[in-house]
Amino acid sequence: MPLNFNRSAMHYSDYLQLDKILNAQEPEGERLGEPAHDEMLFIVIHQAYELWFHQSLYEVDSVIGIFGRPTLNDNSPELQTIVHRLSRCATILKVLVHQIDIMETMTPMDFLDFRDKLRPASGFPERPVQAAGSKAGPEIRTPLRPAVLPLPAAPAEKSTGSNRRRRNPPCSSCSTAGSNGCLRYGPAQRRPTRAGRGRAPEPQIHPKTRC
DSSP states (O other): OOOOOSSOOOOHHHHHTHHHHHTOOOOHHHHTTOOOTTHHHHHHHHHHHHHHHHHHHHHHHHHHHHHTSSOOOTTSHHHHHHHHHHHHHHHHHHHHHHTHHHHTTSOHHHHHHHHGGGTTOOSTTSHHHHHHHHHTSSOOOSOOOOOOOOOOOOOOOOOOTTTOOOOOOOOTTOOOOBTTBOTTTOOOOOOOOTTSOSOOOOOOOOTTOOO
C-alpha cells in the first residue's frame, strides 16, 4: 500500500484536541472575582468522570448492538468480545471509585469556598448518569427519589414475674376460679414467681369446706 505524503501531518495535540480540553475549565469563582483554588480540582475530576462515563456508554452500546443480531452462537468470537468489553467497563468503574481519593484531598472548608456559587447544580440529573442506568434495564421515566422506609416497630416488652398475674386454679369442690382463687371463700395461696425455688404448691383450701 503506497504511502500518502500529500496529507497533512497529524500532531498529538491536534488529534486529542487538547486546546478544547485544556481550555474547558472555567471556574465560576474567577468569573465572579472570588477565585477559589480547589475549584479547578473539582472541575477536572468531574470532567474526568464524564469522559469515563462516555467511554463506558460507548462500550455498552456496542454490546447491545451485538446482542441485537438475529443469531448469536455461544462459542462465537462475538460472545468473547462482549465479555471483554464488559470487563473493560468494570475496570473503568474501579478507576472512578479510586478518583474519590483525589477528591478527599479537598477539605470541607475548601469546598465551601465555592459551593454557594454552584447552586442549584447537581450531578444526579445529568444525561450520562441517567443513561448509564437506563442501558442496564427499563428506561427511567420519572426521577429517582430516596425511598422512605417505615421505622421498625418497638420490641414487645417481655413479661416478668413482677408484671405477670397468674390465675389460681379452682378448688377440688367447685369449678369457679378467679384471680384470687375460690370466689366464695376468698383468696387462696398464690403460686410463687419464677424467682422462687422449688415446685409451685397447689392452692391450700380446707378439705371440709365446699362451695
